[in-house]
Amino acid sequence: MSKVVIKAENISKQYRLGLVGTGTVRDDFKRWWSNVRGKEDPFLKIGEINNREIKGQSDYVWSLRDINFEIKQGDSVGIIGRNGAGKSTLLKILSQVTQPTTGKIYNKGRIASLLEVGTGFHPEMTGRENIYLNGAILGMRKHEIKRKFDEIVAFSGVERYIDTPVKRYSSGMYVRLAFAVAAHLDSEILIVDEVLAVGDADFQKKCLGKMNDVSKGEGRTVLFVSHSMASVKKLCNKGMVLQNGSIVFQGLIEDVVNYYENNLISTDRVLEIDYSIDDNLPMQIKRVELLNERVNKLFNTLDELIFEFDIVCRENIEGAYVTVDLKDVNDELIYWSGDYSSKRFIENIKGEIKMLCKLPKGILTSGIYNVSFAIYSPVNGVVQNEYNKVITFEIEESQSSYLSQFNINYPGKIGIPSKWDVIKINDGQYD
Incomplete structure (x- = not known):
């Protein structure tokens, strides 16, 4: 029978937000006075769970609470x-x-x-x-x-x-x-x-x-x-x-x-995002979907990543194109669609269009990734950019020994040789 080498009994870890150390002199004095009288630390009775998605009321949070194993x-x-x-x-x-x-x-x-x-x-x-x-x-x-x-x-x-x-x-x-x-x-x-x-x-x-x-x-x-x-x-x-x-x-x-x-x-997996419509924008991404046929919504390292865009072009903007920024779980930008092949598709088009962006297989290792999108023009600058709208997906490692043909399987700000296609134009025309 294997022996136990690590045992955790009621492990909890509390932090005070925004400060280094235990906190204020007043808090330290209360702790000391409680200890002198043989009573429990009063600040162990307060604090909230470490949920970053909600705004808390206490300055104390429990990073860990009652861990046993x-x-x-x-x-x-x-x-x-x-x-x-x-x-x-x-x-x-x-x-x-x-x-x-x-x-x-x-x-x-x-x-x-x-x-x-x-x-x-x-x-x-x-x-x-x-x-x-x-x-x-x-x-x-x-x-x-x-x-x-x-x-x-x-x-x-x-x-x-x-x-x-x-x-x-x-x-x-x-x-x-x-x-x-x-x-x-x-x-x-x-x-x-x-x-x-x-x-x-x-x-x-x-x-x-x-x-x-x-x-x-x-x-x-x-x-x-x-x-x-x-x-x-x-x-x-x-x-x-x-x-x-x-x-x-x-x-x-x-x-x-x-x-x-x-x-x-x-x-957490988000394969489709919708943008709020703003009629004042000359061009706008309305919807983006990462196309996926797998039952579990996972991707393989050998899968081609295909993004489908619904874009409305209300005015012509010189040199306008779509950017694709891909980040890892640490929010570090590792890849971006660095080629400008999409310029010819967005400028000189009016109406609603459907586009595909294909990123080649073998460019990512296993892990979870977030992707954001924007419309940019070298002349007009940022046309549309909503950082809070992201697609989140996970990649599993393939059993194949195939290596990336682009040899970019490492972090760093790298331009992906993406391929863009217009597949549909509704009530629109090339100028």
Whole structure:
């Protein structure tokens, strides 16, 4: 029978909005006076759940509330939930980066964690020095680190820069080396946040393979946070779903992912958006739909992304075209429709038109993406732009070994070679 290596008992974490530290001197005095009299902290009785979609009344919020679970040796546990659910806060508590407001964490064994880009690295030190530093923090002796050193460097792929200060590394190089250190040094528990999204597709596969070896081959325990359900299902055997700081479901990974997709993600996926009509705009997008024939509304990495537009052109605007901005779950712009092939379609057209924009397959890795649209003219500037109108969709990784023909499977502001077609003009004409 496997032994329990991590146990959480009534873990809660409270933050005070807008301030660093515990808050005001008056609040600190009330806490002190309650402690002197042997009474409970008065501020633990107040506070609201961390729901960013509603406006709260209290300055105190519970990032986590009454978290209880047990993790056994050798388990791979996926922690999933929306942004702001409390996943990263929980990992920081488990990694002892921060302390819980209430409750206790029990663990058996050394913990290696990768929480965000650059965590645990000293920017002025070289990659080589940081490997030894991280090993020392884990309590390893120099000869133990030296024994693993070549394997770490080979896995990270940054051998050429190993004696360069890490402050000169790109975010991708940071993650490569940080993951290699965390995965190869002798720790009983490996904790990985969603920072692997910074790496390219090949490196993500490499990391998942390594974590799988660590868990199933070496019997180590893995905690993994990701927005990619395909990655979670591939790596983990158990999981838990966080919502507004509380565990709403936990169990076998298949059941956990099904619960998340049916109760949370399904409401987040938005494949069609309608815009409010403004007759004062010379041109306007009325509706956009991401065409999809799959039953579960998911996309595959080999699927062609096809957006259908309904556009009304009331006046002719020189050089007008539609922009497509695609962002990841961290709201970082990673791709945009950089070609200007749509100019010939929008200018010199009057009436209502239906257009298709096709983005080529293989340009995105697995994950959740948001897309916004606008009409722009180099002469008139922004004609229409509603940032709050977004299409949200999820991509699963294909089992095929096909690689992107455009070789742009990494974050960065990149123009997509999109294809545009006018498929219908209602009561309109070319000028």
